[in-house]
Amino acid sequence: MKMNTLDKPPYYIDVNTKLSSFWEGLNQGEFRTTKCKSCGSVHYPPRTLCPSCYSDQIEWVNLPLTGTVETYTHVDIPPPGFNGAFYLVAVRMDELDKTILGRYTGEEPKIGDRVTMAFEQMGEQAVYIFKAL
Ligand SMILES: [Zn+2]
Structure with a gap:
């Protein structure tokens, strides 16, 4: 059956x-x-x-890949798969009425900083990160 x-x-x-x-x-x-x-x-x-x-x-x-930092935090203990501490930024994207989160590369960002998306490979898939403009 x-x-x-x-x-x-x-x-x-x-x-x-x-x-x-x-x-x-x-x-x-x-x-x-x-x-x-x-x-x-x-x-x-x-x-x-x-x-x-x-x-x-x-x-x-x-x-557009650009936006403005609304706020950020420092992640001291990264989740598995990440190498070391990093900044996590909340970015109000240009031409999108939303704020999205992303990892930030570089020194400590400031609220109001202009940033752009950059792309990083994770295996065969690229993911976005943010960096200063
Ligand atoms: Zn509709």
Whole structure:
């Protein structure tokens, strides 16, 4: 008797989802996210459905890599996989009405500093970090 006809659990998520363009963008040195073609909202993190008007008419856009430090903290005890202490900055991104977190390279930042995203390889995937402009 066959007990289970599912070959994948119901929560299985395929590699190369509709949001993989975000990760491809990082590999190409771009900060990419989604924009609603219907109402013009820019989303971050990227979405497949607009949270403002529920449209599925979504397009990918590249945003500027620059922003302004809103606040920061020093991480004395880094999580596994990180080499040594670092600064964690909250950056208000240009042309995005949101603040995002990222690791900062360099000396202690100051609130109001202008910063830019830079990219670091972690295996085959690039991730963004921030550095002073
Ligand atoms: Zn919308």
